[in-house]
Every structure is written in C-alpha cells, then in structure tokens.
Amino acid sequence: MPAHHPHPGATQHPDPVLSIERLIKHYRGRTAPANDGISLTARPGRVLGILGHNGAGKTTLVNQIVGLLKPSSGTIRVAGIDAVAHPARARELVSVQAQANVPITGLTPRTAIELVGRIRGGERGEVRRRASQLLEELDLGAWADTPAQKISGGVARLTAFCMAAVRPGALVILDEPTNDVDPARRRLLWDAIRATAEAGAGVLLVTHNVREAERAVDDLVVLDRGRVIGSGTPAQLTAHLRSQLFLELDGTALPRLPDDLEAVPTGPAVATAAIPTERAAEAVAWAQAAVSRGDIERFSLTPASLEDAYLELVGTDAGVAA
Numbered sequence: 001m002p003a004h005h006p007h008p009g010a011t012q013h014p015d016p017v018l019s020i021e022r023l024i025k026h027y028r029g030r031t032a033p034a035n036d037g038i039s040l041t042a043r044p045g046r047v048l049g050i051l052g053h054n055g056a057g058k059t060t061l062v063n064q065i066v067g068l069l070k071p072s073s074g075t076i077r078v079a080g081i082d083a084v085a086h087p088a089r090a091r092e093l094v095s096v097q098a099q100a101n102v103p104i105t106g107l108t109p110r111t112a113i114e115l116v117g118r119i120r121g122g123e124r125g126e127v128r129r130r131a132s133q134l135l136e137e138l139d140l141g142a143w144a145d146t147p148a149q150k151i152s153g154g155v156a157r158l159t160a161f162c163m164a165a166v167r168p169g170a171l172v173i174l175d176e177p178t179n180d181v182d183p184a185r186r187r188l189l190w191d192a193i194r195a196t197a198e199a200g201a202g203v204l205l206v207t208h209n210v211r212e213a214e215r216a217v218d219d220l221v222v223l224d225r226g227r228v229i230g231s232g233t234p235a236q237l238t239a240h241l242r243s244q245l246f247l248e249l250d251g252t253a254l255p256r257l258p259d260d261l262e263a264v265p266t267g268p269a270v271a272t273a274a275i276p277t278e279r280a281a282e283a284v285a286w287a288q289a290a291v292s293r294g295d296i297e298r299f300s301l302t303p304a305s306l307e308d309a310y311l312e313l314v315g316t317d318a319g320v321a322a
C-alpha cells in the first residue's frame, strides 16, 4: 500500500470533521422526535449531503451542531471536540450558511464578505483576494459593489455562501444554499462548493433538492421523519437500480402497457414505469405507437437517477422537489 494518498477520503479516512452518534431531539409538546437516532460522519475534502423533505429534521440537526439547540441525547463531535459540552469551542470550527440570510443592510456583497473574513481572523490582503475570487467564481462582479438593499434574493443567497466560504472553518455547513439562485449560477455555486471541500474543509450540504444532491455531493445521508433511511455515495444508492430503466409518460388517460409492465402516477398527468433493460426496445416501440395514436403526449426513457432511488426510499408522497 502506498504510504501517501493524494486525495483525502478516497481510499484513506482522515479524522472526521463531524461525527454524530444516536442523536435524538424531542421538542416539547410534540410526540414524534424531530431527530430520531441520527448517526453520521463528515470528512475533510468531501461534501456530505443531507437530503430530506420539508420537516424531515434537517434544520433541527444543523441547529444542534452549531449549539443553538441542545440534543435530548446522543453525541456530536466537531473535529474531535464535544460540541454538546463545549458549543462555543465547536462553533469556532464551523462556518455556517443558515437557511435564512443574515441581513447585510448598509453593506455591499463585497464589504459583507470581507467583514466576515476579517472577523474570522483573516489578514486584510488575503481576505480581499479571497472575496474577489469568490465573487468572480459566482459571476457576481456586477453586484459586488451594489448596496445590499438593491440586490436580488438570489444574489443575497450567493453572498451568504461567500460569507461562509471566505475563511472556512474545518466544517462548512450550507443549509439550502441554492434557494432563489438561477440555474446558471447554481452550477457555479456547486463548483465553488466542490472547491471549498477540495481546499480541505468538510462540507455539509443540506438540501431537499435531489438533483442538487446528485450533482454536488460525494456522500449522502437521506433523512425521513427524523431518521436516516439511506446513506452512501449517490452511485451506491442507485446501484441496485442499474438493471432498470424508467419510462416516463405524459398524458391524462394512459393506455395499458405491454405485459407485466405497470405505470404508477408520479405527478399531475405523469406516470412512470420501471422497465427491465432488456425490454427497452419493446417499451420505446410501444410508447412511440401510443404517441402517434395521441394516447400520450410524449415519453422519455432514462436510466435510474438518484431521484428514483430517493422516491423508492421515501415513497412518492414525501414532497420531494426535483
């Protein structure tokens, strides 16, 4: 075995930046716990996605990591420090982009980012360079020096990311970072998140968006009603679906499919059928004929995505955003 591995996390496991065991959080007056025995590990150099529907318990989890909420039981360690016993010490090692943007009225995106960099102990020149680099990476140049009162929600969201990334702690927590961000800049943001991990931080990316999880994470923990119902890399989570394709059909009154194939509703006027790969040609021929008869509006045949694996895990009624 080589003595040195260039890519942390690929083959070796450096010490975790976050290690959570059997975390339980009960809110007063509620019967079901919001976090119900969560265990997970985040490592430097990697992006760990926390994927779950509204109310799955993601924000409750984040608030305990940063010491805003006290767990009912269980342990949280940030870079080896007991974050439940020493929340202030743990918090120094964490950079957070919260779900709600911190108001930066009176500042510009650039001055807000630089201010956070300086507060976190960065040297002036270095902070300036890093702020400029982030603004450029996210194509925010045009707004960098605009007063915060005049920037859009999306630009404010990206500015909040830069504030978390300008001088990142060992653990960087991003809670729904792409909300309100346009599709083009969303891609730039995913690249910037990746770069933050590659520079050495462990990144916790909290999202309810499956495509975001598929595109931007190395490892994934799927939460449902406070519990971890799946974990692994996106490839591992979809591996068992590799022998299947998915036929999506758009139309209100769907005709019967060929023998043994069944479509289940997956949206308004949309149904999806799992197709064994060896029956792909047959399924396409059937769907083309159905389109030409006008029985369906259109169809698509795609390999299993993380979304399919997610829907299989949580069921179709979990309020997933694609």
Ligand SMILES: Nc1ncnc2c1ncn2[C@@H]1O[C@H](COP(=O)(O)OP(=O)(O)OP(=O)(O)O)[C@@H](O)[C@H]1O
Residues within 6 Å of the ligand: 027, 028, 030, 034, 052, 053, 054, 055, 056, 057, 058, 059, 060, 061, 208
């Ligand atoms: N302060 C509170 N008091 C009581 N119940 C709460 C409190 N905060 C959250 N909850 C409940 O705990 C559960 C988990 O909420 P949480 O906000 O952690 O979910 P989430 O996954 O972050 O959802 P979202 O994606 O909507 O932000 C929900 O059922 C919610 O109603």
